[in-house]
Amino acid sequence: MAVVTIENVDIVFGDNKAQTLPLMDKGHSRDEIIGMTGDVVGVQNASIEVNEGEICVLMGLSGSGKSTLLRAVNGLNKIARGRCLVRDGDNMVDMAKCDDATLRHMRTHRVSMVFQSFALMPWLTVLENVAFGLEMQGMPKTERLIKAREQLKMVSLDQWADKKPDELSGGMRQRVGLARAFAMDTDVLLMDEPFSALDPLIRTQLQDELIELQRRLNKTIIFVSHDLDEALKIGTKIAIMESAKIIQEDTPEQIVLNPATEYVENFVAHTNPLNVLLGNSLMTPLSELAIQNDKVIMENGMWLELTDEKLTSVQNLEGEVPTVSWTPNMVLDNIPNNAIFIVPANIAMRDAVNIRYHSKHFMVLEENEKCVGILNDHNFYHALLGKHFGRDTNAA
Ligand SMILES: Nc1ncnc2c1ncn2[C@@H]1O[C@H](COP(=O)(O)OP(=O)(O)OP(=O)(O)O)[C@@H](O)[C@H]1O
Secondary structure (H helix, E strand, O other): OEEEEEEEEEEEEOOOHHHHHHHHHOOOOHHHHHHHHOOEEEEEEEEEEEEOOOEEEEEEOOOOOHHHHHHHHOOOOOOOEEEEEEEEOOEEEEOOOOOHHHHHHHHHHOEEEEEOOOOOOOOOOHHHHHHHHHHHOOOOHHHHHHHHHHHHHHOOOHHHOOOOHHHOOHHHHHHHHHHHHHHOOOOEEEEEOOOOOOOHHHHHHHHHHHHHHHHHHOOEEEEEEOOHHHHHHHOOEEEEEEOOEEEEEEOHHHHHHOOOOHHHHHHHOOOOHHHOOEHHHHOEEHHHOOEEOOEEEOOOOOEEEEEOOEEEEEEEOOEEEOEEEOOOOOOOOOOOOOOEEEEEOOOEHHHHHHHHHHOOOOEEEEEOOEEEEEEOHHHHHHHHOOOOOOHHHHOO
16 A cells, blocks of 8 residues: 555645756756756655555665655645645645645645654653654654653663753664554654764664564654665665756666666675575576486586476585585574575575585485475676676676
């Protein structure tokens, strides 16, 4: 179910929209338009739908329009054309067109925002900061303090409730910001680079906490980041922006496997594929292996015996090689390192590399009990070197 629907949204900063919009339609670039009218195109023809429970990451270089688009979702930025709809029960409210009372209702009950700068009030305690938005919602004092304390506990800061924000580290303050946003219990959370001011270790920890909180609370989150690794880690969907436009919207894996343009490819080239790619997009499929009489010839004098594409055994000249069916969280220490692992086709690359680190050999991928391919060192190096995109034309 769509909770936020952005439809053909244009946002223009400046006083000459009547001139600027037709120039945009004629295909003039942002730089040309600044020169011609003095207006800055913040967002051009952006459309995106975010469903309940999704984390949609808006990703792109500085100035690409991410924050401008995000701020349209709670009506902070005026839309020149298009619609930005947010769910309110059974209705979708157009944030650009609704009256002030509706906008206030939406901002208090439906959409809340977490900023990079924490935006905590220094004169209030940590607990009072978390409770502040609840006061705006009209919740009685005792109730809101109980709720705020619960939220602080969720981000492991309940011991810090009575401190002032300046007594906390940056990471802790950002957790207070998260607790405050989650306390509001709005359906939609807008997060504008909330972790970018933090050092990498704290940042990773907060990303993990956000994923864990989201697992429990199932909010609809729009998250701005200029870091593709962060986007790939937390996003269920990523929209990449360049020069005010969304140039690709896809799942994390598809962004990495099929970058739409060189701009996206450049981001992807600097990411860590371990967190994103799955075995079946890295494997050498069965169809590309040498098969003779139901025997698949492998490296090191081994072969796979198949019956109707189902693996029956792995052999070498000395006889049968032991096999192990891998399951998530399996402890590998006691498994002999000459065993061949049989793994699900959608195994995460990180797990597959861990298995390869333990075992000496390639692994066999299965789907619906049929062998669909193998993963060997070549497949891993291929992915680690970022050669998985353009593989049709450029395969290494
Ligand atoms: N209030 C404003 N008035 C005029 N121009 C603005 C305003 N806000 C944003 N812009 C312009 O809109 C464009 C997009 O800015 P925006 O802040 O959305 O980019 P961003 O992708 O979020 O960048 P960053 O990662 O640096 O925050 C920029 O050219 C910026 O100068």
